Structures are given as C-alpha cells and as structure tokens.
Amino acid sequence: MGFAEQRFTVNLSILFTELPLLERPAAAAEAGFTAVELWWPWVDSPAPARSELDALKRAIEDAGVRLTGLNFYAGRLPGPDRGALSVPGEESARFRANVEAATGFAGSLGCRALNALYGNRVDGVDPAEQDALALENLVLAARAADRIGAILLIETLNAPESPRYPLVSAPAGVAVVDKVNEATGLGNARFLMDLYHLSMNGEDLPSVIERYAAKTGHVQIADNPGRGAPGTGSLPLEDLLDRLREAGYDGWAGLEYKPGDRPSAESFDWLPR
Incomplete structure (x- = not known):
C-alpha cells in the first residue's frame, strides 16, 4: 500500500x-492533480457577487479538476479567526448569509463536502450560549448541505496554534458531529480528521483512526513539526493513511501543508508519480 494507493x-x-x-x-x-479543495476564498464577503463565483467556477472547470471540499465562511484565514458560526452577533450572521452561497457554489461543481469551522471562544460570553448558537447554525448548514447531497464536516484544530478554539481533540469534534446528526436526523455530519492538528494536540493517532474512521468524512495531512510536506517532519503519514484504508476509509486526503521557501509545484517530490 502506501502513498501510491491514496x-x-x-x-x-x-x-x-x-x-x-x-x-x-x-x-x-x-502538477498532476485531478482534485482541489478550498477554504472560503472571499474572507471579507460571505456572499460575493455572482461574477466572482462564476469566474472561479470557470477556472475550476477549465482546469479539468474536481472540487472535493469547500469551507463555509470562517472569517480571515490564515489569521486569528477560527470560524464564525459560534460567535454571536455579526460573525454568526455572516456565516448564515454564507450558507446558501457556499452550498449553491459547491452544488454547481458537484462538490459533496462542506467544512464548518466552529469559531473561537469570546470573552464575556457564556460558552454554553456559544455552543447553543453553534448547534443552531450547524443544523442550518447540515440541512443546506443535504439539499445538494453533501456532507457537513466538523473539524478539530490544535490548542497550541488555536488556544481559543474549543474543539481541540478528536472526541470533542466527534461529539459535535453526533449532536448535529441527532438534531437533524439526516446523518450527514462527519468528522474531518486532520492528522496535523491531532498530532499537535498530542493524540494517539492510530487510536483515533481505530475509534473514529467510521465517522470520518474527510482527511487532511501535513507533517509535524512545521506543517510542511510529508517527509519534512516526523509523522508516519504513509503508515497512518494505510491504517485509515484498513479501517474502511476510502475517501480523499487533502494536502493542507505549507510549501516552504519554494514554489508550490516543487513541494510534491515526496509523491509517487
């Protein structure tokens, strides 16, 4: 097995x-890829002009690649924002305004996975209030995703880099997945297993895979330390992807790493051709 089979x-x-x-x-x-994924590209606009959406759609179609994943609006990424849906006021309103725009764009390209970043804790706001708001907005997103035949992904980040983000373990992320599925009855919420973030949290990755592969809808990878390409750190990524396949995961693995001080096209030398 190995990278060649992924x-x-x-x-x-x-x-x-x-x-x-x-x-x-x-x-x-x-560079040889047939599929791409994206964070929400318009960090200041949850509902951009139709002309901007159409231009990106044409670029993806003209390139002959498939859009396999899209983030809902999550504020400014990269940067201090870590989602919007649990943040009271303007940010959660922007998330709700984005739901139809994002699902419409994803649906137009046959994309069947939408990722919803939970959002940071806010000073002076009861965490229980944020969690209730998050569940309300995730239910809205799950129902919109279901209308285009898509799954809703819930992602955990890592505490060292995102100390105000409450979902910083696999069990915490999966617990939210279960709550959304229970609330909607749709069963289309899934865990986004980001092996870099989980490793930064010090989790036992083989154990996470064994416990949660069946609830996983997408996987993302980067090496650790450094969040670079496979082989730049010490994570046994090839072995971990083998374990995922053996556990029944047959989906995509998203390359979500930093290319370093070289053009991105030169950062795939680890990948079998």
Whole structure:
C-alpha cells in the first residue's frame, strides 16, 4: 500500500498561493492533480457577487479538476479567526448569509463536502450560549448541505496554534458531529480528521483512526513539526493513511501543508508519480 494507493486533493488556499486565485486550479492540474479543495476564498464577503463565483467556477472547470471540499465562511484565514458560526452577533450572521452561497457554489461543481469551522471562544460570553448558537447554525448548514447531497464536516484544530478554539481533540469534534446528526436526523455530519492538528494536540493517532474512521468524512495531512510536506517532519503519514484504508476509509486526503521557501509545484517530490 502506501502513498501510491491514496487519492490526494490539493488545498488551493494554502498551496499555490503565490498565484492569483483563478490561476491555481490550472497550476494544480499541471502538477498532476485531478482534485482541489478550498477554504472560503472571499474572507471579507460571505456572499460575493455572482461574477466572482462564476469566474472561479470557470477556472475550476477549465482546469479539468474536481472540487472535493469547500469551507463555509470562517472569517480571515490564515489569521486569528477560527470560524464564525459560534460567535454571536455579526460573525454568526455572516456565516448564515454564507450558507446558501457556499452550498449553491459547491452544488454547481458537484462538490459533496462542506467544512464548518466552529469559531473561537469570546470573552464575556457564556460558552454554553456559544455552543447553543453553534448547534443552531450547524443544523442550518447540515440541512443546506443535504439539499445538494453533501456532507457537513466538523473539524478539530490544535490548542497550541488555536488556544481559543474549543474543539481541540478528536472526541470533542466527534461529539459535535453526533449532536448535529441527532438534531437533524439526516446523518450527514462527519468528522474531518486532520492528522496535523491531532498530532499537535498530542493524540494517539492510530487510536483515533481505530475509534473514529467510521465517522470520518474527510482527511487532511501535513507533517509535524512545521506543517510542511510529508517527509519534512516526523509523522508516519504513509503508515497512518494505510491504517485509515484498513479501517474502511476510502475517501480523499487533502494536502493542507505549507510549501516552504519554494514554489508550490516543487513541494510534491515526496509523491509517487
């Protein structure tokens, strides 16, 4: 088994960022990829103009790549924001305004996975109030995703880099998945297993895979330390992906790593051709 048997999708919000957004799908295709994923590209606009959506759709279609994953609006990424849906006031309102725009765009390209980042804790606000707001907004997102035949992904981050983000363990993320599924009855909420974030939290990755592979809807990878390409750190990523396949996961693995001090196209030398 190994990397050669895995289907990889490249995240165009962290790789190929040296290029304008509309040039990235073609660059990914030129590098040999058939699938891409994205954070919400318009960090200041949860509902951009139709012309902007159409231009990105054409760029993806013209490149001949498939959109396999899309984040809902999550504020400014990369940066201090870690989602919006649990943040009272303007940010959660922006998330709700984004739900139809994001699902409509994803549906137009046959994308069947939408990722909802939970959001940071806010000073002076009861965490229980934020959790109630989060569940309300996640139910809204799950129902919208279901209308296009998509799954809703819940992602855990890591405490060292995101100390105000409450979902910093696999059990915490899966607990939210279960709450959403219970509230909607749809069963389309899934865990996003990001092996980099989980390793930063010090979790036992083989154990996480054994326990939660059946509830996992998408996987993302980067090496640790450094969040670089496989082989730049010490994570046994090839072995971990083998374990996921043996546990029944047959989906994509998203490359969500930093290319380092080189063009993104040169950061795939670890990948069997």
